[in-house]
Amino acid sequence: MSRWWSLLPSRRREKELEEEIQAHLSMARQDRIDRGETPHEAEANARREFGNLTSVKEVTREMWGWSALDAFLRDLRYAARALMRSPGFTIVALLTLALGIGANTAIFSVVNVVLLKPLPFRDSDGLVQVWTSGLRAGGQGDWSSFPDYVDWRQENDVFEEMAAYRTWLFTLSGDAPSEAMPGFLTTSRFFDLLGVQPLLGRTFLPDEDQPGRNRVVILSYGLWRRRFEANPAVVGRSVTINGSSYTVIGVMPAGFRFLYAYPDVFELYMPTQSFSDQQDRDSHNYYAIGRLKPGVTVEQARINMRLIGRNLARHYPSSNKDLDVMVTPFQEHMARAVHSPLLVILGAVGLVLLIACANVASLVLARSNARTREMVVRTALGASRGRLLRQNLAESLLLGALGGACAVLLVQMAMRMMRTFGPDEIPRLGELSVDWRVLVFTLFVSLATATILGLVPAISGSRPAANEALRESGMRTTTSRGSGRVRSALVVAEIALALMLAVGAGLMIRSFSRLLDVDTGFDPSDVLVAYVMSPPQSTNPTAFFEQVLERVREIPGVEAVGASATVPLTGWNHQGGFGIEGRPDPPPGVLEFHANRPRVSPGYLEAMRMTMLRGRWFTDQDRAGAPDVAVISDVTARRYWPGEDPIGQRVSLDERDGKPVWREIIGIVQGVTHFGLDVERVSEIYVPYSQSPQDAMGLVVRTRRPVAEMTASIRRETRAADANGATFRIQTMEQLMAAAQSKRRFHMVLLVAFAGLALILAAVGVYGVVAFSVVQRTHEVGIRIALGAGQGQVLGMVVRQGLGLAIAGVALGIAGAFALTRLMSSLLFGITVTDPLTFVTASSLLLLVAAIACAVPALRATRVDPLTALRYE
Amino acid sequence: MDKRDRYRNRIEILQGTLDMLILQTLRWGPQHGYGISNAIRAGSADVLQVETGSLYPALHRLERSGWVESEWRISENKQRAKYYRLTPSGRTQLAAEQSRWNQISAAIAALMDSKESEEGA
Numbered sequence: 001m002s003r004w005w006s007l008l009p010s011r012r013r014e015k016e017l018e019e020e021i022q023a024h025l026s027m028a029r030q031d032r033i034d035r036g037e038t039p040h041e042a043e044a045n046a047r048r049e050f051g052n053l054t055s056v057k058e059v060t061r062e063m064w065g066w067s068a069l070d071a072f073l074r075d076l077r078y079a080a081r082a083l084m085r086s087p088g089f090t091i092v093a094l095l096t097l098a099l100g101i102g103a104n105t106a107i108f109s110v111v112n113v114v115l116l117k118p119l120p121f122r123d124s125d126g127l128v129q130v131w132t133s134g135l136r137a138g139g140q141g142d143w144s145s146f147p148d149y150v151d152w153r154q155e156n157d158v159f160e161e162m163a164a165y166r167t168w169l170f171t172l173s174g175d176a177p178s179e180a181m182p183g184f185l186t187t188s189r190f191f192d193l194l195g196v197q198p199l200l201g202r203t204f205l206p207d208e209d210q211p212g213r214n215r216v217v218i219l220s221y222g223l224w225r226r227r228f229e230a231n232p233a234v235v236g237r238s239v240t241i242n243g244s245s246y247t248v249i250g251v252m253p254a255g256f257r258f259l260y261a262y263p264d265v266f267e268l269y270m271p272t273q274s275f276s277d278q279q280d281r282d283s284h285n286y287y288a289i290g291r292l293k294p295g296v297t298v299e300q301a302r303i304n305m306r307l308i309g310r311n312l313a314r315h316y317p318s319s320n321k322d323l324d325v326m327v328t329p330f331q332e333h334m335a336r337a338v339h340s341p342l343l344v345i346l347g348a349v350g351l352v353l354l355i356a357c358a359n360v361a362s363l364v365l366a367r368s369n370a371r372t373r374e375m376v377v378r379t380a381l382g383a384s385r386g387r388l389l390r391q392n393l394a395e396s397l398l399l400g401a402l403g404g405a406c407a408v409l410l411v412q413m414a415m416r417m418m419r420t421f422g423p424d425e426i427p428r429l430g431e432l433s434v435d436w437r438v439l440v441f442t443l444f445v446s447l448a449t450a451t452i453l454g455l456v457p458a459i460s461g462s463r464p465a466a467n468e469a470l471r472e473s474g475m476r477t478t479t480s481r482g483s484g485r486v487r488s489a490l491v492v493a494e495i496a497l498a499l500m501l502a503v504g505a506g507l508m509i510r511s512f513s514r515l516l517d518v519d520t521g522f523d524p525s526d527v528l529v530a531y532v533m534s535p536p537q538s539t540n541p542t543a544f545f546e547q548v549l550e551r552v553r554e555i556p557g558v559e560a561v562g563a564s565a566t567v568p569l570t571g572w573n574h575q576g577g578f579g580i581e582g583r584p585d586p587p588p589g590v591l592e593f594h595a596n597r598p599r600v601s602p603g604y605l606e607a608m609r610m611t612m613l614r615g616r617w618f619t620d621q622d623r624a625g626a627p628d629v630a631v632i633s634d635v636t637a638r639r640y641w642p643g644e645d646p647i648g649q650r651v652s653l654d655e656r657d658g659k660p661v662w663r664e665i666i667g668i669v670q671g672v673t674h675f676g677l678d679v680e681r682v683s684e685i686y687v688p689y690s691q692s693p694q695d696a697m698g699l700v701v702r703t704r705r706p707v708a709e710m711t712a713s714i715r716r717e718t719r720a721a722d723a724n725g726a727t728f729r730i731q732t733m734e735q736l737m738a739a740a741q742s743k744r745r746f747h748m749v750l751l752v753a754f755a756g757l758a759l760i761l762a763a764v765g766v767y768g769v770v771a772f773s774v775v776q777r778t779h780e781v782g783i784r785i786a787l788g789a790g791q792g793q794v795l796g797m798v799v800r801q802g803l804g805l806a807i808a809g810v811a812l813g814i815a816g817a818f819a820l821t822r823l824m825s826s827l828l829f830g831i832t833v834t835d836p837l838t839f840v841t842a843s844s845l846l847l848l849v850a851a852i853a854c855a856v857p858a859l860r861a862t863r864v865d866p867l868t869a870l871r872y873e
Numbered sequence: 874m875d876k877r878d879r880y881r882n883r884i885e886i887l888q889g890t891l892d893m894l895i896l897q898t899l900r901w902g903p904q905h906g907y908g909i910s911n912a913i914r915a916g917s918a919d920v921l922q923v924e925t926g927s928l929y930p931a932l933h934r935l936e937r938s939g940w941v942e943s944e945w946r947i948s949e950n951k952q953r954a955k956y957y958r959l960t961p962s963g964r965t966q967l968a969a970e971q972s973r974w975n976q977i978s979a980a981i982a983a984l985m986d987s988k989e990s991e992e993g994a
Contacts, residue, residue: 023954063933
């Protein structure tokens, strides 16, 4: 029986308690009547003897196991009714909280997919990237040389397994038209290491990266669907890749992706093909990954690999001197470009939530002043202080929970936008979703917010003074001095936070405008870039490209056409060392003379609209057999020939028949931004492609014709030049520019949106406090007007109050911004973290917004009718 | 008896002791809350008075502990009331509390006696 007791529904138990007490009372009354009291006396005495009915019930209820929960649910029901009674307050508070929590959840969801959500590989926590640092090559530089990788794999005792891979461009020919596509060359244990299974067939066998056994290929799901009509019988079939025959051994599943922060979709996986660079410690063309042995930490792996790196440096000083081996968790490594911006943005959006909290807290305070009478009455009726506090907390919990729920809805929309507009540099944006981590985060943020809100009235020390409040006439509400001060402090804090965000956003805007102003060194408008692969195993690729260029030039609407093996902003580069005639070779291990070395056609200068500074550019006469020539960029000239005339000097950057080719410098061209708009220009040495044959060239086509039409024409002409020629990744230069700006644009848009939100919230906050105090001071204002104060004086009085808060906030905010903006220095470009223009503009903007927010209630104050105001008394 | 006297004569019942008194009262048969409080007052010649604010929480607590169980019955004056009854485990508990109480009161009595005899000497 007693066990059932606790399972009884609370409503029934409540009824039983009521009946039990009523029975007690009625028996007591009956006894008293029997003893001779009048029914009236008996009733009164029985009640008096019994004591406070409500409190007896309350203490009895507390003996029930579920009593705390019941009480909480009762509080919640009461809170819901209270919130519904003041819909204005509820809507504003909910909206503010939903925006604040929603913005945080949205950014957290990005952090979640980028940094927290495990990669779709077996135990992805154990995966690390192993790479060589100290390379002078520039760029991201997370490459390794193949011989180093082989030594690492043999020497280490921290990895269960290691694998190396590199990206490569393949031409697939055969039944359908030739097609060029990027793919991977991997060592044989690559897939085993990741722990992924193929959809069809198998992955590589342990020795399939050895010569003679490596004529096998695995297809991506997309390629299998597109080119092989999803035919399962493709496994075992032979396909022609780069002119040789390979056997298809497997197809990867649809979701398999290895590298994320890349614009390309990788379509083929092939074992390493015994390239010559696999013997060369100077060619850092490979990436290495490893899987940590169970129980081995990244730090232990680092120590072990560093030691191996030192040994290699001792053994091979000419290539490995000063090089260091780095070990980074794979997921962290993948996200390294967005890691710090994301944290800055997460911080910024946290500030927005603080402002939202301050705003709602201020509302809650204003409301709790208005409810002083209610609270006083409840206190008088026996509600304890703790009980009122619990009630407050229930209300804010309800607000927080509802705000969080609305936030999740908002986040769904935000996610859709981010999936569409997010830059490629942020990996896995496509996987954005509200998963349990996001929900836990939202819940946590909502609860934290609610707790802060619930405690504010307690902190403000606005303890209703029962006597005073009850004595007030019904019309006026009292405000305690304490709560007024707290609200002012909240507004000052809000303004300070909003200013910090405005400064952050301003710095981003300034950086971005600097980025847009970057002189690329070429004219990116009306240019189409198309990579073209020469027919596989062609003996004379130069002749093929000459034909393609000739044919494309003939396409109607083409103004100019040129080609470079490495077109700026496409991610392709051809960096390497070079020699200068008459200067000693740099000491071993130091890539002293280093440049990007584009192989270009004579038409390239005109097609790109680059600027010749001195000397001359290449002509059709600078071909194979003619004197070897080179053109250098101004950056190269300044770096390697300071105060000298480089024209006429000779450089060597390649070999012919085992001997260095000495090229005469014939001109200086203005340099271009190659690696990105915000990356410092590197040295460049241009070489005629006919004197240094390439099998892939990027066509640069200047035309105003529609892109789709032009793309088809270029494809057609390429095939017309040779049926086995293939095009790959046709894009406009403007698309490439937009991609180069997209990451910063994304960060800027987010920060500006958050700062805008902060400004609005701060304005609402200032308005709320000033408007409230105008209402409070109606009486005072009335007296002042009655005593002859002019409109201007009243206006000034109110605006002074608001602006005083604003100025205090701005001063605090400037100090805060000075302290915080240095954290975002990695996000800035072309300006300093203390950019005075930004600070001044942001401060003025905030003061302006605050002034406007004050003006409305101030004008209302001037219209106070002294008679009405005084009649309150 | 005027109001002041009533207060002076009333003794606050110690927490824990009340449980024992309730269990003791229930030894004579099932009883409702009002009956229990009357029984304690009558049994102590009006010295011990049980506040309803202590009685009902105590009853509900005892019920939750499984020492008493309750059922609704019609009282002698045709009133539906909730009757509490001692359970076997309540009986054991009562015995335990009683022996503890005996120990305590004996100890206190011994202390008080020795003090008196010292004074007498």
